[in-house]
Amino acid sequence: MVRNGLEPWHLLIVAIVIIVLFGSKRLPDAARSVGKSLRILKSEARAMKGEGATHPAPSGRAPSGRAPSGRAPSGTADDDAGR
Template structure:
């Protein structure tokens, strides 16, 4: 791609001013700058997380899970209600672990 000459840059700026208006350009530029700053910070954070994960010990230890006991809720106003998601307790034998 070739380099833009001075008069081409001037024409592009004139088109941008006509499209957005001179009053909205500073706000638009400020919003774009903030967005780029946030994007840069997030990508930096992802890179740091990847670097931490690469240096972390990869051995995995598992803990024995205790069964969760959920007590049933009382039925209100005589209308039967469906149990809430995850309301039933799960019991696993030691052989299933």
């Protein structure tokens, strides 16, 4: 029953139904907007791939909030106690 579901005459009927539902005047505008959306999507995907290639991969470690070399960050109680 579903073996030959996409025969050419089925696609023709679907196309006719779409034309009747949306009208022949709105279809070119709809196709144009879909094309613009796809172009934007492609450019954004390329930009994301380009960003990933230029930046190093994350190390997987979250920042601990500590200063390098184990020192306490400036402006803490340790700095105030020595004054």
